[in-house]
Amino acid sequence: MRAFSSLLLLAILPTSLAVKSQDFKTCSQAGFCRRGRALSARAQESQSWRSPYSVDPSSIAVSPEQASFVAAVKSSLYPDVKFSLDVRVHDDGVVRVRMDEVDGLRKRYDEAASWALIAEPTISPDVKWAVGKKELRATYGPKKDIEVVVSYDPLTVTLYRGGKPQVVLNGRGLLHMEHFRTKAASEEKAPVEAPAEDSQVVMQVNNRAWFEGEEEDGFWEEKFGSWTDSKPKGPESLFIDITFPKHGHVYGIPQHATNLDLPTTTGDDAHFSDPYRLFNADVFEYNADSPMSLYGSIPFMHAHSTESTVAIFNAVASESWIDIGHSSATSTETHWMSESGILDVFIMPGPTPTDVFAQYSRLTGAPALPAHWALAYHQCRWNYISSDDVREVQKRFDEEDMPVDVFWLDIEYAEEHKYFIWDKKTFPDPVDMSHDVEAIGRKMVVIIDPHLKRTEDYPVYKEAKDLDVLVKTPGGENNYEGWCWSGSSAWIDFFNPGSWDWWTSLFKTEPGETWSWTESTVDTYIWNDMNEPSIFNGPEISMPRDNIHHGGWEHRDVHNINGMLLHNLTAQAVMMRTDPPRRPFVLTRSFYAGSQRFGAMWTGDNLGTWEHMTAGVKMVLANNVGGFSFAGSDVGGFFGNPEPEMLVRWYGVGIFSPFFRAHAHIDTKRREPYLLDEPYKSILRSFLRLRYSLLPVWYTAFRETSVTGLPVLRPHWVMFPKDEGGFSLDDQYFVGSSGLLVKPITQKGVTETSVYLPEDQVYYDYFTYEAYRGAPKGKSVTVPAALDKVPFLIRGGSIVPTRERPRRSSVLMKHDPFTLRVALDTKGTAKGELYLDDGETFSHRDGKFIWREFVAGKQNKGLLIRSTDLAAQKPGEAVNGVALPTYNGANEFANDMATVRVERVVVFGLSAKPKSVQGGGKELHWEYTPGVASNTKKQGTASVLVIKDPGVGVSSDWEIVVQV
Amino acid sequence: MLWLLLALPIPALAGIEKTSGVPPSLLSRYQSPGSDSASWSCLNGSKSIPWSAVNDDYCDCPDGSDEPGTGACPNSMFYCRNEGHIGSLIPSTRVGDGLCEPECCDGSDERSGLCPNICKEVGEAYQKQQEAERKVRRTGSKIRAMYIAHARKEKNRLEGQITVAEAEIAVREKEVARLKDIADTAESLSEAAMEHKKESPLYKSLIEHSLALQSLQREHKQHLEREKALGDILDALRLGYNPNYQDMAVLEAVRGWEALAGLPHINDVRKEEGSTQSEGAVAQQEEEELEEGMWSTEQLDKELDKLLATDYDTLLIEHDKHIGAPAHDSLLFNLTAYMPDAFLPQYLALRDTVVSWLETFGIAKGIDGDESSDTSAARKAYQDAENTLKSVKKDLDKAQNELERLFDPEWYGPEGEWKKLDGTCLTKDTGEYTYEVCLFGEAKQKPNKGGSFQSLGKFTHWNNAPGVEPGSPEYYGKQHYERGSKCWNGPQRSVTVLMSCGTENALFTVAEPEKCEYQLTMTSPALCLPLSESEALRDEL
Known part of the structure; x- marks a missing residue:
C-alpha cells in the first residue's frame, strides 16, 4: 500500500506553476489513467501478481507464410470474453503484436496504424514460428541472434538478442483490455455495500478486485470542469507494460517540454509526478519542464544503452499516458495507458540507432524532401496587417541586405477569420502583393485553419455543410458547433473520404466549376494551425470526446490522428494545384506518427524566456528522434518582448534548427531583425547569412533523412551510440552527417561555454580554425561564445560545402559558386557530400539531380582532394520514394549546374606548407597560414590553406593535388 | 558531348x-599598374594583390575593393552607369543574382543579354515623376508661404497683445499693492480679538x-472620478x-459590471442590433428616498x-451678535484693557486715526458696524484684484509662450510654417472607426457605430529619432502623439503621423502595426519646400 499512497501524494502536489494548467487533466482527473496507475500500484504491492491473460495453445494458427500467427487469448477474470492475438515478423525484423476483443458488444478502434503507416508491411519470407508447449518461438536476423518468444500463460512477448531480453511486453502483468459491456450489466455487477455478517457475498463480488480494484472508477459518464463526457461505450481502456531490461535511457514520445533523455515519472525519486501524456492540445503558455501533453503526439520510443538500441511504436490514436521508471540504472520499465483502441505495438529490434530509424521509416515513412527554399529564413508575425505592410517589411529586409525567403500571414488576413477570404480593407490586392514578393524569388505562407465560420455566405462552410462532411455531435445527427477564432464554427471531418477531393479542389488558383482560391498564387503555401483541434469552449480547449466522426467512431478514438489528416490533405492539395506538381510546404501544429511525410512542424506558442529557448532546443531534438526532423521553435518566443541579447541568441538557435521561422504574438512589439540597434542588427545579418551559406549542408542532410530516416539533427547518442558520456546531452548536436557540431547558447550573459567532444578526434572552430582535441572517453573543452558567436565546430574528417555570396533570397543563389571546407582528421583525411536538385519539383525522382562525394586522402606525402559522383555509385539510394536503377550524369539539372564552380577550397590542419597545389595539371593560386596540424595533439589555431578558384565545377569529377 | 564540358576547367x-x-x-x-602580375593595393591598403585579381570573381581584399564589378565580395557596392538616366550604386549582393x-x-549588374537597357x-x-512632384511642391510651397505670412501676422498680434498685457499688469500691480496694504492693516488690528473669538x-x-x-x-470627488x-x-x-477568446475572467468581469450598472448583457444587445441604442439609459438607478x-x-x-x-470669520461675528454677546469686544476697541498703561496714549491716538481712515475707505465702519467682517471684505x-492680475499674467505667459514657440524649430518650425495648422483637425473614416488628429492637440478614435471615443x-514631439536635426525636413516628417487611453491588456495608445508634402492637409491611411x-499618413503644404533655383529652372526648360 505504501507505493500506492505515495503515488497519490505525488498526484495531489501542485504539478507545476504553469498558467492555466487547471484547463488540462492530470492523470488523476482521467478515469482510465487513474485505473491504470491503480492497477500498476496493486501489481507492485502484490507478492504473487500474475497477469490474467493467457494464450489458448489449441487455437494457434500459423499462417502459410510462417512469419505470422493468430491465437485466441483469454482473461481469467472474464472467461466469456474473447480476445485474439496476431503476431507477425516483418521482412526487416520488426515484430508487430496486435490484440483485439472478438465478438464483443462493440468494435474497438483499429484504424490508427492505417493512417500512420505508409503501406501494409511485408511479412518476412524467412521467419518461421516454432510452436512449443509453453511458447511460440521465432529466430531470425543476419546472425540468427534475434529471437521472439510468445509465452502462453501468462501472455508475454519478449524480443531477445544474443540471448538477452531487449523488449518485454506484459512482463509486469499490467496488460489489460477492458471489454465492452452494457451500463445495466455493469451496474448489476457493481460491488454492493454488503452487510458485515454476510462476508461470503463480499468475497464473491470481489473476485476480480485483486486486479481491477474494488470500484468501477469512472467507467461511465465523466466530468471535467463544466464539461461532461457521456461515454456511451463505457470503459474500453488499454493498458500494457513494456520493459527494456537492458536499456537505461529512453527517448522520443514527442511532444513534451522536457529533457531529451526522458526523466522518470515513477520510482522513489521520480522527476515528474504525472505520467507523460499524449493528447494533442492547445496549451496556452505551456510550462518549460513538464510531462503535460502538447500539440502533437508520436507514440514512438527509443530505448538505448551502450550495447544496443531498440524501439517500439504503439499505434494508438486515443489519449495515452506513459509512466517511465528505472528499476536499475541499466533498465527501463514503461507503462502505457490508453483510453481506447486495439493493442497494436511494433517492436523495432535495432540494434543501432541507424537501424531503428530505418525500421521506423519503413513503417511510417521517411520525412519528405522539402522544397529548398523552405530551409531558408521564414518571417512571420501575428499579424502583418496589410498588403502594404508586407511590401514594407520586404523593402526593409532588402534595404538592410538581410536574406529572407518567406513572408507569413496569420489569421488577420481573413475577413472575419473566414480562411481563404481576404479582408479587402487591408489586403485589397493579395495576388499583386504575392507577385511583388515572388519577384525577389520569395514565397508567401498563409494560414488555413480547420474551423469554418458558420455563415451561409462563406462558400467553404456552405459546401462542407452541403457535402455533409462536418464533425457531428453525440448521436451523429447534427453538425457540431463550437467556438474558435471565427466565432461559431464547424469542423471538417477529414476522416470522411467525401471531404478529400473537395478540400484539394479548394486550393486551385485557376477558376473552375466550383469555388476555389483564385485569389492566391502557386507560390503561396499553407500553414495549418489549431488542428488538435483547438476549440475555445471545448473540454481541455479541444473537441468533446463523444463527438462523432465518419464511420461512427467517437472523437476519443481518433483524437491524436485528427490533426495529421488536415496536414496530409493540405499537402496533397498544394502539390496537386500545379501540373507538373511541385513540392508542397505545409506547416502543422498538431501531428502524429507519419506527419513527417507531409511537411514541417513547430513547437507551438512558446514564451519569450530563456527557459523556453532552452526547452525549444530539446523539443526540436526530441521531434527529430521522433522521426519528424523538419521542426523548429518560434524564434524570439511567441509571447513577450525579448531583450536584444535574448533575440540574438534565439536567432542563434534558429539558424541551427531544421525549420527556421521568427514569429510573434499580436500584443508584442515588432522585432524584425532590421529593427534592432547596432551591434545586434549586424550580428543578426551575419547569422542569417550564415544560415544561407550553409543551405547546401541542410539540403544534403534532408536528402539523407528523406531516404534513411536518420534525423537531420543528431543528438550524441545517435552519432556515438557507445559513448555513454553523451547519452543525456540535449544542448548540443550534429547537423546530419556533415560533421558540424553546434551548441546554441540559451542563457543570458554567456561569453564562453563547454562543448563535449565524444571521441579522440580534432574539432575545428568554424570561424577561428581553433583546433580542439577530444579524448577516447569523451572530454569537454571551453569554446568562446560571445554574443556574435554560436559555438560551432567542424569535426575532423569532414568536408563541408557552402555558398558564401549573400543574396536576398535562396533562389537567387542557384548559380552561385561553392566553397569547400576540408577539415582534416587526426589521420589527415576527410570526406563529405553534396546533394542538389531544382529544389521545388519532383524531377529528382526522374534522376534530375547531382549527388557528389568529396574525399581528401593522403597521396604520397601530400593530399589528394577528389570529387566523385555518388549518384552514379549508388543510384538506388539517392532519392526518397524511388530506387533509380541508373543515374545519367548528363541530366537536365546537372547540365544547368555545369557552369557552377567551386570557387574556393579551404583545408584545415595540414602538417606543413605545401610545395605546390595543382589542379588540372596547372599550379593554382593559394595562400597558406601556418598553424597546428590535425595529426598532432596540440591545441591552437589550425594551419589553413586557401586554394583560390581551382577552376573546377561542382558537378564534375576533379582532383586537386597538394604536395607537402 | 558532356564529358568534354565536364573535363574543361x-x-x-x-x-x-x-x-x-x-x-x-x-x-x-583602378588604373593598371602596368601588367597583370604587377601589384595593386586594396583600397584600404590592407593587402596587395596582382592586378589580374581585380574583378576576377574571387574576393581577395578584406574590404571587398578588388571586386567592384562582381558579386564575389559581400558588403561591396556596384556602380551602374545608367547612361541616359542617373548612375547608381547597388549592393554587390544584387550583382549576378539573375534579377x-x-x-x-x-542591365550592367547581370551577364550580358539578361537585362535589357531600359534607361x-x-x-x-x-523625369515625369519628378515634374509631377515639383508641381505639387510648387503649389504646396505657395500655400506654405501663406502659412509663413500667417505666422508673421501672428507674431505682430502676439507682440501687440504682450505690450498691452504688460502695461495692464503694471497698473494692476500697483492697485493690488494698495489693496493689500489696506487689508493687511485691517487684519493686523483685529487679529488679537479674532484670535480670542476663535477660541x-x-x-x-x-x-x-x-x-x-x-x-x-x-x-468623494476622487471616488467619483475613480x-x-x-x-x-x-x-x-x-x-x-x-x-x-473565451476568457472566463473577462466574461465574469463584464457580467459583474452589467449587473452592477444595471446594463443588459452585451451579447443580447449585439443580437438585437441597435434596438437599444442608448443602452446606458436603459436602467437608470432609481432615486433613493431622502430623510x-x-x-x-x-x-x-x-x-x-x-x-x-x-x-467663517464673518460668521463668527454674526454668531456673537445673534446670541447677544457684547458688540464692543472688538480687540481694536478693547485693547485698552490689556495694554500696558505706558502705551495707552499713543495707542488711542493711533486708534482714532486708523479707524477714521478706515471709515473713509468704507472698510471699517463705525463702532456700531460689523468691523470684523469688513476686514475680510x-x-x-x-x-x-490679485486674481485679475493673475489672469492677465497668465494671458501674458500664454502669449509669450506662443511667441516663443512660433519660430521654435521644435514647435511651429523656424519659419512658423506650422502655426497656421495649430488646432486644425483632420479625420479619416476607415469603416469601423473615424480617426481624428487635431494637430498639436489630441488624436482620437471614434467608433462609427456610436459610443465614446x-x-x-x-x-508630444516631432521626429526625435537619433541623428535627425530639429529644423531639418526629415524632422517634420513625423509627429508623435502619446499617452492616450490605456489599452486593455496593452500599452497606452499612441500615434505616429508620417507626413509628406501635398497640396492639402489630409489624412490618407491608418494602420495599427503594433x-x-x-x-497615420498625412500630407500638408507646410512640408512643401520651395523649389531651388536649379529645380525651378528645370521646369522652364
Missing part, C-alpha cells in the same frame, strides 16, 4: 573590365466640521472584448462648494 566570369562597377569618383584608383534591378536600368524609358518616367469651542468645532467636510468632498474611470474601462471592456433635511446628490454636487466657501477686494494621445500603436 570552368573559367570564372571572363572578360570583365577592371573598372566594371567602379563609381566615377574611384576610377583613378534585373530597377536601380540598374542599363531611356526609366529616365523619361523619372470658542463652537467655532473650533465648526472649522473642524468644515475641514472634515472639505476632506470628505475631496475624497468610479467613472473604472466605469469607462469596464464599458470599453464590455463593448470591446472578444467573446471568441428630511438630508441633501440630495444634486445638492451635494452643486451647493456644497458654496457652503464650504462660507466666510478688504481681503476680498484685494484677492479679487478613445484618446490616442496628445502631441497593438494600440497607430500609424
